[in-house]
Amino acid sequence: MNKMTIKVKTDKLKLWYGDKQALNGVSLDIYENKITAFIGPSGCGKSTYLRCLNRMNDLIDNVTIKGKVTLDGHDIYANGVDEVAVRKKVGMVFQQPNPFPKSIYDNIAYAPLMHDMVKKGKECDALVERALRDAGLWEEVKDKLSESGTALSGGQQQRLCIARTIAIEPDVILMDEPTSALDPISTQNIENLMTKLKEKYTIIVVTHNMQQAARIADMTAFFHLGNLIEYNETEKIFVNPKEEKTEQYITGKFG
């Protein structure tokens, strides 16, 4: 595990919803081309933290954010940085598959067309195919690209959402409990896909499922009550945690 480049770095990140503080100064380095998993009990701030990384929290009124988040060394909250441009570089996949109620093709092609990444026609077709292949969905849907994306099964929908995200060629993909609404077989598909995707992207995943973190993550961070308790290589976290809280959570004493 040497020669690790820092992709995303946060420094004393604090966040308040109104008066309620949800993050108490989280400093964390996330490495390029690795899967980083955030675990912790409900309400521990792991999803909130994740949503700071592509400025999705900006959409909520009354949120105050202090601290620094950098992507490749550039502050994403700096003055003059547009959150829309940040989200183009940091894509996100949600807990509930949320394809647009449009055709499979349009689901993928829409954002790249809006970003002027491709022109309509052959170029766009090629991009759609590439994204679907990367998401491992091409073989299943290549004959029904014009059918509605919402007609697919849950697991397929989630892979469609992943394909849609990688179609805009982000650097980082955030995943907020991407498999918690899926059956075991679809979950396995997505996990395999994630391991494959980390060659190209930096993946950060929030999960409720500790076994999932153990299976796929290179690095794991344990959050509790808005604090980062422990962050280390996954193996070390699970086999030999340094903090008592981490051990208690992993062994199921609370959470």
Next chain:
Amino acid sequence: MDNYFHIPQLARRKAKAKRFKYITMMALMASVAFLLFFLSDMIIKGHGAFTQTYVKVPVHINEKTAKFTHLSIERKEYGFMVSRAWLRGLKKTLKENPQWMNTNQERWTLANSNVDQFIKGKYNRLKPKQIQKIKQMQKDGKIERRFNIIFFKKGDSKIPEFSGFMASIMGTVMTMIITMLIAVPLGVMTAVYLEEFAKDNKFTQIIEVNINNLAAIPSILFGLLGLAVFINFFGVPRSSPLVGGMTLALMSLPVIIVSSKAALKSVPDSIRQAGFALGLTKWQIVRDHVLPLAMPGMLTGAIIALAQAMGETAPLIMVGMIAFIPDISGSFLDATTVMPAQIFTWSGMPERAYVERTAAGILVLLGILLSLNAVAIYLRKKYTRTW
């Protein structure tokens, strides 16, 4: 009997539930009965107006009677049965049919409303002698009931048999075009701003409360507003479809805003989140993902608001649209009337022959409203997407 399951008061509780069920059923039946009674009453009263009586009488046309057309019919014999409107129109008819000049032939003429009402078996003021004559003519096949083309072609008239509904239908159509062009874009944009862009603060809350209250304001107040602002201040011609449409647009706005807001609210937030996560701007998300999903709800709301505006009379009183309009107006600035206003005008006329026209007008208005609602339901069914 198995006493194991016995609950002492169960029978009484069940009886109560049953009683309640019957009361609710009675309420339903009462409203259905009212509706059926109203509809059948209108149909019974109004169906007669869809036909009109014509009589075949000798018409003498020469130089003199072409000038004084009322002389072309023998007044004592046939005067009571021919419509004054037909006699007045004879000059025009002669221009179109010059070969009629210097003929003394029996011709089909529009019957006077008294004769028409008698033929339809309704109240009339014919004398016994006249009735005998009519009966004789009926036997001779000189009286006919034809489809009432006048009703669907002409405007209002003080001569009942010559009055039609078309001027008010056209007036309604033109007024509704104005209303639609103003209220739908304004309402939808307002809803989009309030629902998608505005931050939830005191200011927007006050606006929203006010919009909800506006929907419940007595409609005549909108008429006063239209009179004060559009006619007196901006100088829009009174009685015109333009001012009527603008006034009704004011009235429909809150309804359209509220229903559009509800439609936007029902679009799941996950769609917006998905858009944001892809680095799309708010406008792109609203235009291409939220609006298409909200469209069926917005359409339904807009159509229902327009249907409501179409049946509205009170605000139009204030802007002078309850008026005697014999001609179909040719532009958005000419004086015109609308269907409910025409119905109101006819209902106040002393001649009995207007009763059936009033009812027929109501039937036409109801038919148009029902078909608009049917369109609303169809559009909602057609564009609703599931996911």
